[in-house]
Every structure is written in structure tokens, then in C-alpha cells.
Amino acid sequence: MRVVIIGAGSVGRSIARELLTKGRSVTLVDRQVSPEKRSSVTGVQWVEGDAAELAVLSEADVAAADVVVAATGDDKVNLVASMLSKTEFLVPRTVARVSHPSNEWMFGDMWGVDVAVSTPRTMTALVEEAVSVGRTVKIFSFSGSGTDMVEITIPRRSPVVGRAVGSMRWPAACVLVGIIRDGQPLAPSPHDGLEAHDELLFLAEAGSLSSLEQLLAPPSTPEDPEELPSIRGDEKPEARAEER
DSSP: OEEEEEOOSHHHHHHHHHHHHTTOEEEEEESOOOHHHHHHSOSSEEEESOTTSHHHHHHTTGGGOSEEEEOOSOHHHHHHHHHHHHHTSOOSEEEEEESSGGGGGGSSGGGTOSEEEEHHHHHHHHHHHHHOSSSOEEEEEETTTTEEEEEEEOOTTOTTTTOBGGGOOOOTTEEEEEEEETTEEEOOOTTOBOOTTOEEEEEEEGGGHHHHHHHHOOOSOSOOGGGGGGSOTTOOHHHHHHHO
16 A cells, blocks of 8 residues: 655654554655655655645655545645645545644545544543543544544443343444453454443444433433543533433
């Protein structure tokens, strides 16, 4: 697989090193390719120039790339590079870094972005995943499809505890793709039993998330101390009990 990475800052070079360890062919494109940058990543092709220009992308042979990663710290450059790669060079897949969350709405099909990666959003999702029980946490969005990768932790008193995966009727447009139990990933099979505090990973549409939370919710009784971390700072326990 051949990958062209736009931007040879710390992020772009880190991605390049990881891809090299996996045996990928990598080209790095940057406005200024200093000797220090070249020596920091060996085994890649280097192209110097503005990735917002067709001539530079052509020199990087973007047309032969399987994936283009726009990893600069400038959202405008990442959008333009993604658009040109997709429309002018017909690259099968583009991945773009989002530096400013307020610009995230632009990183989609209209700008040629297949996958948008927002560091602030990813970090927020990781924090939410660590403290939320019984609430869906969006981990990842598939641009243009309306589908998210979400995680939800089964509460201790959930009615689904002890049930087999094959007996569950998940909400429409909601597919169970993985289970994390005691820190270990599991591929769900119909005979697997669900356990309290299992972390369930779903591919789901946004409209199905409320139904999923209701399906896993414990009976409406006073808050279980073990599930108090899922209460947001601006919510009261009484409000959470009413939602369940």
C-alpha cells in the first residue's frame, strides 16, 4: 500500500514512522524539507512544496497513492489537499486532520474527506469512555455515511446482564462489532453471555443511540453508587433516574 502524507511536522512524521514499521511505501510532502526532517525519518520519499498546488501533488505521484493523509496543522491546507487528491487524482481514500473543532463540519464529502480525525474530539471521547456507564460515547465518525463507532458500558443492574448475545434484539441500524471485557477485546458470538461493565462497541446511526441506552438501562431505582461516575457535572441524580 502506498501512502502520501501531507505535512511533515511531528504528527506527519510520527504517522510515517508507524506506517514504515508495517511495510508501507510512504511519501512525505512539506513546504520546507530541512536536513533535520530528512534525517528524522528515513526510508521515505520526500517532496518539497505547497500541497495545495497540483504540480506538487503530481510530483508526489498522488495519483498512484492508495491513501492520502492531510496531517498539517492548517485546516485550510488539509481541506484543499484532500479535495485535489480526490477530484483531480482520484485517490481512493483521504484522511484529514482537524486542528480546530469549529471547522469540523467542513471535513466531509464536499471537501473530498473520507475520514476526519479531530484530536480534541478523540481525547474528549476517551475521557467520556473512561467515566460513563450506560451512556453511548461516540468514538469515531465515518464521513458521509451517517454511521458512528460508539461505545457503551453495561451498567451493573442492566436487564441484559447474563443474556446471550444471540438472544439480543438490538435497535435498528445498530450492529454489535466488539466487546471489551477486563481490558481484553472479544469478537462477539451468539453464545457469549453479556456481563456487567462489558464495554460494547457498535456501528450505529445517531437515531438508534437513545433506544440502545434504554435497552441497557437498569430499572428506575435510586442511583447505584457504582454508576455515579456516569452523572455529568450539570446533572442531578434525580434527573438521571427519570431518564432511565
